[in-house]
Amino acid sequence: MGWLLILIASVFEVLGAIGLKLYAEEKNPSRLVLYWGGFFVSFVLFYFSLHYLELSIVYPVWVGLGTSGAVLANMLLFNEPKNFPRLFGLTIIIIGVVGLHATL
Numbered sequence: 736m737g738w739l740l741i742l743i744a745s746v747f748e749v750l751g752a753i754g755l756k757l758y759a760e761e762k763n764p765s766r767l768v769l770y771w772g773g774f775f776v777s778f779v780l781f782y783f784s785l786h787y788l789e790l791s792i793v794y795p796v797w798v799g800l801g802t803s804g805a806v807l808a809n810m811l812l813f814n815e816p817k818n819f820p821r822l823f824g825l826t827i828i829i830i831g832v833v834g835l836h837a838t839l
Contacts, residue, residue, distance in 0.1 A: 737787025
């Protein structure tokens, strides 16, 4: 259950990051709701995941998945560069998250 919560929390963190980018470009209520709502739900699910998993595992996985998702979303939605160093760094983050998952 804890892993499912942290996975969903990471998805909402990415939605919050997308909302933040959109809100920075044009301030309107729907973008503000995506921005604040995404991060709020993410924090709530992160909190509840702590009932099942240790903080030393949950926090880096949450940050790693959220970061990876935000990078991928920005590449796909906002045409950020898709160069080798960026993709290599993203791969390292994902390997680290999988490694932390494997320690349980």
